[in-house]
Amino acid sequence: MIAKLTGIVDSTGDGWAVLDVGGVGYLVFCSGRTLSRLAAGQAASLRVETVVRDGAINLYGFADLTERQWFRMLTTVQGVGAKAALAILTVLPADELIQAVAAGDRAAITRAAGVGPKLAGRVIGELREKVEAAALGSAATTTPGVGNWGLGGDVGDAVSALVNLGFRPAEALGAVSHAAARLGAGAAVEDLIKGGLAELTPGEHGP
Numbered sequence: 001m002i003a004k005l006t007g008i009v010d011s012t013g014d015g016w017a018v019l020d021v022g023g024v025g026y027l028v029f030c031s032g033r034t035l036s037r038l039a040a041g042q043a044a045s046l047r048v049e050t051v052v053r054d055g056a057i058n059l060y061g062f063a064d065l066t067e068r069q070w071f072r073m074l075t076t077v078q079g080v081g082a083k084a085a086l087a088i089l090t091v092l093p094a095d096e097l098i099q100a101v102a103a104g105d106r107a108a109i110t111r112a113a114g115v116g117p118k119l120a121g122r123v124i125g126e127l128r129e130k131v132e133a134a135a136l137g138s139a140a141t142t143t144p145g146v147g148n149w150g151l152g153g154d155v156g157d158a159v160s161a162l163v164n165l166g167f168r169p170a171e172a173l174g175a176v177s178h179a180a181a182r183l184g185a186g187a188a189v190e191d192l193i194k195g196g197l198a199e200l201t202p203g204e205h206g207p
Contacts, residue, residue: 006045009038028061032090066094077126087112101131102177158192175199
């Protein structure tokens with residue numbers, strides 16, 4: 001199986017790129033996020049997921065390991081094939097996908113082409129426990145266990161702050177994700193912490 005390809009980008013199109021590796025052109029299917037980082041004539045290195053199905057061998061390329069990890073996770077969900085997984089990864093980077101799953105935000109996931117509310121609900125239902133398990137993975141790290149899933153920035157800092165206050169990583173992740181969805185993009189870490197606390201201790205911070 002092919003796990004990584006390094007070469008020169010020969011050409012790109014809607015959902016695909018051809019990577020020239022030593023004179024051999026490999027057709028690799030990619031998310032829009034990965035494709036935005038590729039340009040014809042430039043060197044590129046892609047992490048690859050090789051999928052063999054019905055006698056066909058398809059290569060799916062990713063700019064980083066986190067995106068490949070999410071592709072693998074998404075395609076374990078019933079009804080989510082490679083095309084739908086790439087569509088989701090096109091509109092949601094890893095940190096936003098974590099937040100959408102943890103917060104149960106179907107609307108964010110249905111921004112992906114071809115993904116309706118029912119399928120979005122299935123993604124949330126089948127992956128939420130795994131996302132929370134990742135958050136529970138290592139309470140000793142600055143942002144417990146979720147770093148390998150791509151969670152960082154102000155949301156990661158807010159989750160870490162709540163864990164330092166004694167909350168479990170999974171509940172901190174869920175609370176901050178709900179707060180982030182409510183407050184919108186660009187919310188300051190202090191506001192995310194306050195919003196997370198309000199979710200976790202409603203009696204002390206209002207309804």
